[in-house]
Amino acid sequence: MAQTRKASLLTGAELRYIRSAGMLLSQPALGKLMGIDGQSVARWEKTSKVTRWADKLVRLLYTAQAEGNECPSRIGLGVITNGRNTQTSNISNVG
Numbered sequence: 385m386a387q388t389r390k391a392s393l394l395t396g397a398e399l400r401y402i403r404s405a406g407m408l409l410s411q412p413a414l415g416k417l418m419g420i421d422g423q424s425v426a427r428w429e430k431t432s433k434v435t436r437w438a439d440k441l442v443r444l445l446y447t448a449q450a451e452g453n454e455c456p457s458r459i460g461l462g463v464i465t466n467g468r469n470t471q472t473s474n475i476s477n478v479g
Contacts, residue, residue, distance in 0.1 A: 393439045396432035399425075402446050417445065 394402070403414050403425070411429070412422030418441055428434045434442075 393436065394434050394442065396429040396434065399434055399439075399442060400429045402442060403429075406446050407449055414442070418442075 403409050403411070407414065409417070410422070411425040415422040415425045418425075418438065420438075424438075428438060
Protein backbone atom coordinates (compact mmCIF):
# COMPACT_ATOMS: atom_id res chain seq x y z
CA MET A 385 0.00 0.00 0.00
CA ALA A 386 2.99 2.32 0.36
CA GLN A 387 3.10 2.90 -3.40
CA THR A 388 -0.40 4.37 -3.31
CA ARG A 389 0.71 7.05 -0.83
CA LYS A 390 3.84 8.33 -2.55
CA ALA A 391 3.74 11.87 -3.92
CA SER A 392 5.27 11.24 -7.35
CA LEU A 393 3.76 9.27 -10.22
CA LEU A 394 4.08 5.49 -10.15
CA THR A 395 7.03 4.02 -12.01
CA GLY A 396 6.50 1.21 -14.49
CA ALA A 397 7.86 -1.31 -11.97
CA GLU A 398 5.51 -0.04 -9.26
CA LEU A 399 2.54 -0.20 -11.62
CA ARG A 400 3.49 -3.77 -12.59
CA TYR A 401 3.78 -4.76 -8.92
CA ILE A 402 0.41 -3.24 -7.99
CA ARG A 403 -1.27 -4.84 -11.02
CA SER A 404 0.22 -8.31 -10.75
CA ALA A 405 0.89 -8.88 -7.04
CA GLY A 406 -1.59 -6.48 -5.48
CA MET A 407 -4.59 -6.71 -7.79
CA LEU A 408 -3.81 -10.11 -9.36
CA LEU A 409 -4.70 -8.81 -12.82
CA SER A 410 -3.17 -9.30 -16.25
CA GLN A 411 -2.34 -6.29 -18.40
CA PRO A 412 -5.45 -6.82 -20.59
CA ALA A 413 -7.66 -7.24 -17.51
CA LEU A 414 -6.44 -4.00 -15.94
CA GLY A 415 -6.79 -2.27 -19.30
CA LYS A 416 -10.39 -3.44 -19.62
CA LEU A 417 -11.15 -2.28 -16.09
CA MET A 418 -9.74 1.15 -16.98
CA GLY A 419 -11.50 1.34 -20.35
CA ILE A 420 -8.31 1.05 -22.43
CA ASP A 421 -6.38 -1.74 -24.14
CA GLY A 422 -3.80 -3.92 -22.44
CA GLN A 423 -1.09 -2.57 -24.75
CA SER A 424 -1.31 0.80 -23.01
CA VAL A 425 -0.72 -0.86 -19.64
CA ALA A 426 2.24 -2.78 -21.12
CA ARG A 427 3.70 0.44 -22.54
CA TRP A 428 3.41 2.26 -19.19
CA GLU A 429 5.12 -0.62 -17.40
CA LYS A 430 7.92 -0.81 -19.98
CA THR A 431 8.62 2.91 -20.39
CA SER A 432 7.66 4.14 -16.89
CA LYS A 433 5.62 6.89 -18.56
CA VAL A 434 2.39 6.44 -16.61
CA THR A 435 -0.11 9.20 -17.32
CA ARG A 436 -1.44 11.18 -14.38
CA TRP A 437 -5.04 10.00 -14.86
CA ALA A 438 -3.94 6.34 -15.10
CA ASP A 439 -1.77 6.73 -12.00
CA LYS A 440 -4.70 8.09 -9.99
CA LEU A 441 -7.15 5.48 -11.29
CA VAL A 442 -4.82 2.55 -10.55
CA ARG A 443 -4.18 3.87 -7.03
CA LEU A 444 -7.92 4.28 -6.46
CA LEU A 445 -8.79 0.81 -7.76
CA TYR A 446 -6.01 -0.84 -5.77
CA THR A 447 -6.87 0.99 -2.56
CA ALA A 448 -10.55 0.12 -2.91
CA GLN A 449 -9.70 -3.55 -3.45
CA ALA A 450 -7.20 -3.59 -0.56
CA GLU A 451 -9.85 -2.14 1.75
CA GLY A 452 -12.27 -4.90 0.80
CA ASN A 453 -14.54 -2.94 -1.52
CA GLU A 454 -16.07 -4.52 -4.60
CA CYS A 455 -14.23 -4.09 -7.86
CA PRO A 456 -16.11 -1.55 -10.09
CA SER A 457 -16.35 -4.09 -12.91
CA ARG A 458 -18.16 -6.50 -10.61
CA ILE A 459 -20.82 -4.03 -9.49
CA GLY A 460 -21.53 -2.55 -12.91
CA LEU A 461 -20.63 1.07 -12.29
CA GLY A 462 -18.85 1.47 -15.62
CA VAL A 463 -15.53 3.13 -16.25
CA ILE A 464 -15.07 6.86 -16.67
CA THR A 465 -12.64 7.70 -19.47
CA ASN A 466 -11.93 11.25 -20.60
CA GLY A 467 -15.07 12.48 -18.86
CA ARG A 468 -17.40 10.02 -20.62
CA ASN A 469 -18.99 6.93 -19.19
CA THR A 470 -17.89 4.05 -21.44
CA GLN A 471 -20.28 1.51 -19.97
CA THR A 472 -23.87 1.79 -18.87
CA SER A 473 -24.64 1.57 -15.20
CA ASN A 474 -26.50 -1.43 -13.81
CA ILE A 475 -27.53 0.44 -10.69
CA SER A 476 -31.08 1.71 -10.40
CA ASN A 477 -32.88 3.56 -7.65
CA VAL A 478 -29.74 4.45 -5.73
CA GLY A 479 -30.68 6.61 -2.94
